[in-house]
Amino acid sequence: MKKFINSVDTLLDESLNGFAKAHADIVQFNQQPHFVKRATPTRSGKVALISGGGSGHEPLHTGFVGLGMLDAACPGQVFTSPTPDQMLEAAQAVENDGGVLFIVKNYAGDVMNFEIAAEMLECPNATVLVADDVSLPKNHSIGRRGVAGTLVVEKIVGAAAEQGFDLAACKALGDKVSANTASMGLALSSCTVPALGKPTFNLADDEIEMGVGIHGEHGRQTQKLGTATEMVEHLINAIIEDLQPEKNSPVLLHINGFGATPLMELYLVYEIAAEFLHRYGIVVMRSLVGNYTTSLDMAGCSVTVSLMDDELLALWDAPVHTASLRWHC
Amino acid sequence: MKKFINSVDTLLDESLNGFAKAHADIVQFNQQPHFVKRATPTRSGKVALISGGGSGHEPLHTGFVGLGMLDAACPGQVFTSPTPDQMLEAAQAVENDGGVLFIVKNYAGDVMNFEIAAEMLECPNATVLVADDVSLPKNHSIGRRGVAGTLVVEKIVGAAAEQGFDLAACKALGDKVSANTASMGLALSSCTVPALGKPTFNLADDEIEMGVGIHGEHGRQTQKLGTATEMVEHLINAIIEDLQPEKNSPVLLHINGFGATPLMELYLVYEIAAEFLHRYGIVVMRSLVGNYTTSLDMAGCSVTVSLMDDELLALWDAPVHTASLRWHC
Numbered sequence: 127m128k129k130f131i132n133s134v135d136t137l138l139d140e141s142l143n144g145f146a147k148a149h150a151d152i153v154q155f156n157q158q159p160h161f162v163k164r165a166t167p168t169r170s171g172k173v174a175l176i177s178g179g180g181s182g183h184e185p186l187h188t189g190f191v192g193l194g195m196l197d198a199a200c201p202g203q204v205f206t207s208p209t210p211d212q213m214l215e216a217a218q219a220v221e222n223d224g225g226v227l228f229i230v231k232n233y234a235g236d237v238m239n240f241e242i243a244a245e246m247l248e249c250p251n252a253t254v255l256v257a258d259d260v261s262l263p264k265n266h267s268i269g270r271r272g273v274a275g276t277l278v279v280e281k282i283v284g285a286a287a288e289q290g291f292d293l294a295a296c297k298a299l300g301d302k303v304s305a306n307t308a309s310m311g312l313a314l315s316s317c318t319v320p321a322l323g324k325p326t327f328n329l330a331d332d333e334i335e336m337g338v339g340i341h342g343e344h345g346r347q348t349q350k351l352g353t354a355t356e357m358v359e360h361l362i363n364a365i366i367e368d369l370q371p372e373k374n375s376p377v378l379l380h381i382n383g384f385g386a387t388p389l390m391e392l393y394l395v396y397e398i399a400a401e402f403l404h405r406y407g408i409v410v411m412r413s414l415v416g417n418y419t420t421s422l423d424m425a426g427c428s429v430t431v432s433l434m435d436d437e438l439l440a441l442w443d444a445p446v447h448t449a450s451l452r453w454h455c
Numbered sequence: 456m457k458k459f460i461n462s463v464d465t466l467l468d469e470s471l472n473g474f475a476k477a478h479a480d481i482v483q484f485n486q487q488p489h490f491v492k493r494a495t496p497t498r499s500g501k502v503a504l505i506s507g508g509g510s511g512h513e514p515l516h517t518g519f520v521g522l523g524m525l526d527a528a529c530p531g532q533v534f535t536s537p538t539p540d541q542m543l544e545a546a547q548a549v550e551n552d553g554g555v556l557f558i559v560k561n562y563a564g565d566v567m568n569f570e571i572a573a574e575m576l577e578c579p580n581a582t583v584l585v586a587d588d589v590s591l592p593k594n595h596s597i598g599r600r601g602v603a604g605t606l607v608v609e610k611i612v613g614a615a616a617e618q619g620f621d622l623a624a625c626k627a628l629g630d631k632v633s634a635n636t637a638s639m640g641l642a643l644s645s646c647t648v649p650a651l652g653k654p655t656f657n658l659a660d661d662e663i664e665m666g667v668g669i670h671g672e673h674g675r676q677t678q679k680l681g682t683a684t685e686m687v688e689h690l691i692n693a694i695i696e697d698l699q700p701e702k703n704s705p706v707l708l709h710i711n712g713f714g715a716t717p718l719m720e721l722y723l724v725y726e727i728a729a730e731f732l733h734r735y736g737i738v739v740m741r742s743l744v745g746n747y748t749t750s751l752d753m754a755g756c757s758v759t760v761s762l763m764d765d766e767l768l769a770l771w772d773a774p775v776h777t778a779s780l781r782w783h784c
Contacts, residue, residue, distance in 0.1 A: 128643040128660070128754065130683040130720040140683075141719045144726030148742040184718040204719075314457040331457070354459040354469075386715035388751050389513040390470045390533075391459040397473030413477040417746070422717050423754065425457065452781055 127323040129423075134321045138181055138203055145188060149449040152192045159209065161216035162188045163198040173287040173296045174198070174220045177229040177280060178213060179236050180205040182319070183340060186277065186419045189450030195284035196229075196448075204319055204422070205341050207235030213243035217251070225250035225293035229280055229300060231272025232257040250293055254279060254300030258309045258430065260368040261337025261345050271339050274382040274419040274430045275307035278442075281451065285444035299441075303432065308365045311428030312345070312357060313338040313384065317421045336360060340384070340421045340428075354391075358398040361429045366406055371433055373407040378442060380430040383417040387425050392416065399429050412442055418450070456652040458752075463650045467510055467532055474517060478778040481521045488538065490545035491517045492527040502616040502625045503527070503549040506558040506609060507542060508565050509534040511648070512669060515606065515748045518779030524613035525558075525777075533648055533751070534670050536564030542572035546580070554579035554622035558609055558629060560601025561586040579622055583608060583629030587638045587759065589697040590666025590674050600668050603711040603748040603759045604636035607771075610780065614773035628770075632761065637694045640757025641674070641686060642667040642713065646750045665689060669713070669750045669757075683720075687727040690758045695735055700762055702736040707743070707771060709759040714749040716756050721745065728758050741771055747779070 131137055139157070146155035146162065153162050161178075168174070177187040178200030187199035198216040202208035217226045226247060230240045232255050244251050258275030283300045291299065313335040316325035326342040329335060334357065337345025352360075371377065381396045383389070396415050403410055411434055419428070434442070445454040460466055468486070475484035475491065482491050490507075497503070506516040507529030516528035527545040531537035546555045555576060559569045561584050573580050587604030612629045620628065642664040645654035655671040658664060663686065666674025681689075700706065710725045712718070725744050732739055740763055748757070763771070774783040 128663070128680060130643075130686065130716065130724050130756070132682045132684055132723075137719070137723065140726050141723040144722035144724070144729070144744075147729055148722065148725050148744050181719060182717070184722075189718070314459075334457070351457060353461045355461055357459065385717050386752055386754070387459065388511070388714050388749060389518070389746070390466070390510060390751070393473035393477065393513075394461075394466065394470040395459050395473070396477050397469050400473070400476055415473075415477050417718070420717060422719070423715055425715070425752065427459070 127318055129320060131320055137320055138201065142201065152447065152449055159212040159215055161198050161200045161212050162191050163216065163220050164192055168197065168222050170222055171224045172222055173224040173291065173293050174217065174222060174226045175229060175284055175287055176213065176216055176220065176226060178208045179231050180207060182422045183420050185450035190277065190280050190448050192448035194288050194444055194446035195280055195451065204321065207233065207239050210239045210242040210246065213240055214246050217243065217247050221249050227293060227296050227300065228253040229276065229283065230255055231276055232269050233271065234268060252293055252297040254297060254304060256304050258304065258307045259339065260308045260364050261310050273309045273311065273340050274380060274428045275309045275432065277418050278307055278378060278380065278430065278432045279303045281446060282438055282441045285441040303438065306433040307430060308369045309428050309430040310361045310364045311338050311384065311426060312336045312361065313342065313424055313426035315386065315425040317342050317424035319422065338426060340419060342421060342424060354394055355398050358395055359402060362399055362402040365429060365431050369431060369433060371408055374409055376409050376411040376434045377403065378412040378432040378434055379403065379410045380414040382419050382428045382430060384424040384426045385417060385420040386423045387427050389416065392427055395427055411439060456647055458649060460649060466649055467530065471530065481776065481778055488541040488544055490527050490529045490541050491520050492545065492549050493521055497526065497551050499551055500553045501551055502553040502620065502622050503546065503551060503555045504558060504613055504616055505542065505545055505549065505555060507537045508560050509536060511751045512749050514779035519606065519609050519777050521777035523617050523773055523775035524609055524780065533650065536562065536568050539568045539571040539575065542569055543575050546572065546576050550578050556612065556622060556625050556629065557582040558605065558612065559584055560605055561598050562600065563597060581622055581626040583626060583633060585633050587633065587636045588668065589637045589693050590639050602638045602640065602669050603709060603757045604638045604761065606747050607636050607707060607709065607759065607761045608632045610775060611767055611770045614770040632767065635762040636759060637698045638757050638759040639690045639693045640667055640713065640755060641665045641690065642671065642753055642755035644715065644754040646671050646753035648751065667755065669748060671750060671753060683723055684727050687724055687758065688731060691728055691731040694758060694760050698760060698762060700737055703738055705738050705740040705763045706732065707741040707761040707763055708732065708739045709743040711748050711757045711759060712746040713753040713755045714746060715752045715754040718745065721756055724756055740768060
């Protein structure tokens with residue numbers, strides 16, 4: 127295993143300390159228990175947005191704490207759910223008389239621990255579950271995984287909370303965005319979890335994992351490497367089949383790198399995906415290309431399509447000032 | 456070779472088309488010859504800033520075209536210098552009665568072709584050469600390579616040009632920033648150039664390339680993989696030895712990923728680098744952590760330290776609105 131690492135035990139703390147130091151104007155890092163919160167206080171009555179999950183997906187979620195997006199994020203160890211005490215203490219630290227909305231990716235451990243925290247929390251609270259990975263069927267036994275669409279939920283609900291939407295309105299909006307967002311990814315290579323020290327799965331030189339999860343979970347199938355156009359077509363078709371967008375639907379198109387895929391390739395994927403959507407009569411109104419929901423050093427990418435309307439577009443465009451997403455600031 | 460690619464011949468155009476489409480509010484792509492320029496016109500009399508170089512280092516330079524930074528960028532094929540006609544036509548397209556400043560990384564092909572373009576250009580022009588890679592000695596026969604410090608030059612001179620500095624002042628400022636910026640990097644793995652189809656160089660499982668260039672050039676030495684702290688100390692010591700900063704010097708600290716290194720590790724590198732600088736009595740005033748000057752899919756990173764003063768800090772903080780660097784926008 128070749129990584130910048132001193133020891134598996136100190137990796138997360140050293141990284142979070144660096145993150146907080148590099149962005150001291152935006153975030154503060156609480157060490158016991160681990161959470162990251164905004165450096166500046168919010169308006170009284172604002173709904174507090176909290177997310178979290180295993181580390182190794184950076185910038186998700188810590189990189190999205192700040193004005194117009196999250197109030198706090200709870201990072202677990204690498205690919206490991208955070209614990210209820212993290213969520214509870216983060217919530218108590220940022221709750222400001224508007225209640226708390228948890229944004230949770232649909233993984234058993236995350237869901238359970240956020241549920242425990244929600245039960246222990248004494249202020250009004252609600253939860254939005256994100257399950258945008260269409261590589262699994264809608265009726266899958268433990269449900270679909272939450273992947274790169276989580277960013278879209280966090281950005282749009284974050285803007286709404288900043289603008290004064292109350293807890294019920296934020297929850298309804300989050301559910302709506304989540305239901306209208308579909309993603310699918312593929313891996314060209316495995317990631318290497320530091321504690322394991324070797325690749326999580328093996329792919330031959332001419333194989334890819336189609337429909338992979340953001341922890342390297344098995345996808346729809348292991349298949350032969352194709353041209354970029356063939357591979358992106360597969361992703362787009364799965365998404366379109368699931369979302370069933372009407373002709374002329376306005377959408378956000380998000381191409382997300384898993385960590386080791388060059389930006390040059392991600393823009394090529396964007397070009398192909400945008401062209402396929404155009405052929406389907408779908409109108410790409412907003413775009414986001416880059417490494418946002420990563421899987422450590424996995425090579426590959428995912429495509430996310432979110433159905434938009436005027437309200438959602440305005441909320442997407444609203445100011446955001448975080449370590450990794452920043453505009454109109 | 457596992458990449459998102461249709462063919463080596465179309466890779467660059469497909470990627471640039473996607474880039475321009477995803478950021479149509481910021482840039483326009485000219486196909487014959489290749490250059491990217493701002494989508495919106497500038498104020499008459501503003502110095503036009505142009506950079507360029509081989510592709511494969513994205514977001515450098517195309518991702519830095521926009522308000523407060525470059526006026527145009529000329530991308531060559533992967534790791535191949537752009538040609539004089541690209542620079543000449545880009546300059547003619549963006550020149551606006553303020554003259555043209557070329558910002559050039561110190562590679563023989565880039566330097567020669569920008570010189571030819573400068574000779575052919577009929578308006579006042581000047582060139583800033585960036586040679587920040589301290590892995591080579593100051594008196595190296597073909598000079599030091601320009602690496603991640605180029606971003607710092609482009610950002611600071613870009614802000615100055617936006618604020619009305621004239622050509623001579625922009626040139627002097629660029630030379631000053633360049634002289635006060637030092638970088639060094641190391642590779643954990645090779646990159647794979649698409650046209651070659653296999654890794655450029657080989658490293659054993661326990662080896663790193665210390666002082667590597669951004670095309671995978673041989674560095675100071677191939678050495679054993681160390682702890683993150685040992686490896687970062689090596690980089691910082693080389694930089695400090697070269698820059699010779701006075702005690703309490705204010706600096707910008709930039710940790711740059713080469714493409715395949717997770718953000719989690721880059722922040723860990725930042726934490727260690729900041730701690731070493733602190734021990735040297737150096738004051739980190741500004742920070743930038745991420746993949747900005749990449750080397751396709753190479754794993755590894757570089758550390759850049761730029762000596763700052765009040766003027767440079769204000770220019771660094773000035774508004775910038777490009778595809779990949781954006782604040783106070």
